């Protein structure tokens with residue numbers, strides 16, 4: 703007997719065209735509740751477009767994304783966060799004139815549990831989040847003053863302030879140094895352990911492989927692999943499309959060492 707999987711998000715035959723370009727072509731996958739799914743692929747393979755479909759920013763031109771039984775495209779973008787989905791933006795756009803603390807407080811006030819929170823509670827939640835992402839030290843500064851790594855941290859804090867069930871992270875580790883990447887992985891695991899399902903788009907293969915329970919691979923808008931991290935990275939189609947010979951060689955050496 704097979705155990706029933708507890709799926710929170712179904713992406714069903716999603717296609718997204720921009721004029722003549724098929725940014726996504728008949729892509730289907732499922733996301734289990736409580737998991738961490740890595741979404742990878744070369745530049746321009748459709749990862750950000752998929753994040754935009756799942757967060758309701760784009761209505762797909764074919765197929766559907768269904769979250770907890772609800773078709774995401776049926777909701778206006780600003781209501782998708784009330785369904786329990788939040789995302790970060792690859793190109794970060796904080797409210798530049800607001801302070802870091804105010805930027806996060808906006809989410810804590812208007813997100814899924816915002817209506818149930820007093821202003822005081824929203825700021826308490828904000829301060830807790832700023833502490834956990836490492837931004838407490840710049841809480842009073844205007845968001846426009848932040849360095850790139852701190853802007854990425856702010857994106858994560860803003861998204862978490864919406865109290866999502868499903869959090870979409872689009873290259874939040876880009877531009878971070880080695881220690882900062884480790885801190886980010888630690889933070890994302892802690893977020894996941896508190897029950898938030900994650901979809902992580904990241905270029906850094908080591909980070910994706912260490913954090914993901916499953917990995918979906920896109921190439922030119924199509925899904926070319928879907929499985930456990932090690933299964934996916936040993937798939938010839940993936941190696942060909944994405945990983946390149948250097949990574950393939952390293953994987954091979956790794957396997958040889960283990961046998």
Ligand SMILES: Nc1ncnc2c1ncn2[C@@H]1O[C@H](COP(=O)(O)OP(=O)(O)O)[C@@H](O)[C@H]1O
Pocket residue numbers: 720723724725743744745746747748749750751752
């Ligand atoms: N709003 C848009 N209008 C036209 N083309 C777009 C738009 N968004 C993305 N694209 C194109 O769709 C393809 C996939 O882009 P994207 O999803 O950003 O890729 P990735 O995030 O994997 O690098 C690219 O060819 C890109 O130029």
Ligand SMILES: [Mg+2]
Pocket residue numbers: 749750751792
């Ligand atoms: Mg992208």
